[in-house]
Amino acid sequence: MKQFFVTGISTDVGKTITSAILVEALQADYWKPVQTGDDSDSETISELISNTKTVIHKSSYSLKAPISPHAAAALEGVYIDHNKIHEPKTENHMVIEGAGGVLVPLNDSDTLLDIIMPTYHVVVVVKHYLGSINHSLLTIKWLLLKGYDVAILFNGEPNAASEDIITKITGVPVLGRIGHEDTLTKEVVKKYAEQLRPALMAW
Numbered sequence: 200m201k202q203f204f205v206t207g208i209s210t211d212v213g214k215t216i217t218s219a220i221l222v223e224a225l226q227a228d229y230w231k232p233v234q235t236g237d238d239s240d241s242e243t244i245s246e247l248i249s250n251t252k253t254v255i256h257k258s259s260y261s262l263k264a265p266i267s268p269h270a271a272a273a274l275e276g277v278y279i280d281h282n283k284i285h286e287p288k289t290e291n292h293m294v295i296e297g298a299g300g301v302l303v304p305l306n307d308s309d310t311l312l313d314i315i316m317p318t319y320h321v322v323v324v325v326k327h328y329l330g331s332i333n334h335s336l337l338t339i340k341w342l343l344l345k346g347y348d349v350a351i352l353f354n355g356e357p358n359a360a361s362e363d364i365i366t367k368i369t370g371v372p373v374l375g376r377i378g379h380e381d382t383l384t385k386e387v388v389k390k391y392a393e394q395l396r397p398a399l400m401a402w
């Protein structure tokens with residue numbers, strides 16, 4: 200049983216669609232420890248997967264405001280205690296989706312990084328935009344410095360200039376890529392799940 204932590208170089212880069220593909224590829228469980236905003240990633244996952252083995256676990260913290268968890272929690276008078284965020288038990292593989300990027304704050308001192316266990320396989324979703332090379336190198340180099348086992352998943356329109364330099368400078372393996380899709384459906388998720396399964400099983 201392996202755990203895959205899906206983070207990204209920022210918010211809105213494709214962590215949820217990537218998580219759905221990993222869940223489908225591995226018939227894994229899914230867990231979003233900290234959810235902010237109404238558009239629930241867990242609901243999106245349930246709409247995009249087809250396998251019947253997956254268990255979608257309840258978030259440890261679900262906050263209304265679509266902003267940083269530390270701020271969303273403060274608005275509700277909640278304190279996010281990372282010591283109270285415990286990975287659910289399962290016999291299946293587990294896909295865990297972060298919130299935003301790795302240094303998004305949970306409170307005044309802890310960030311998402313504090314819930315990434317050393318044994319997790321960390322997938323960094325990289326989507327191209329002007330500024331994404333810097334965000335990618337900051338994210339990946341920080342994770343490597345902290346000793347994590349990291350792989351990149353490129354998402355969206357290809358951009359060779361960015362992708363080549365990010366992989367060259369970081370030396371981190373590329374798990375695969377997800378192209379821009381007009382609509383994200385169960386069938387699209389299944390297509391990428393088939394493509395990515397061998398690399399995930401070998402990791």
Ligand SMILES: Nc1ncnc2c1ncn2[C@@H]1O[C@H](COP(=O)(O)OP(=O)(O)OP(=O)(O)O)[C@@H](O)[C@H]1O
Nearest residue numbers: 210211212213214215216298299355377378379380
């Ligand atoms: N390859 C793709 N093709 C088309 N649309 C995409 C693709 N990847 C992501 N999107 C769309 O971009 C938006 C952001 O994607 P997603 O919700 O997966 O980001 P996220 O990183 O999970 O964000 P958050 O930090 O809120 O969890 C969504 O509307 C999603 O449908």
Ligand SMILES: C[C@H](N)[C@H](N)CCCCCC(=O)O
Nearest residue numbers: 210235236265266267298299
């Ligand atoms: C609301 C959004 N969809 C995510 N759930 C939270 C993103 C927090 C980003 C914080 C930041 O880096 O500025």
Ligand SMILES: [Mg+2]
Nearest residue numbers: 214215240296
């Ligand atoms: Mg998401």
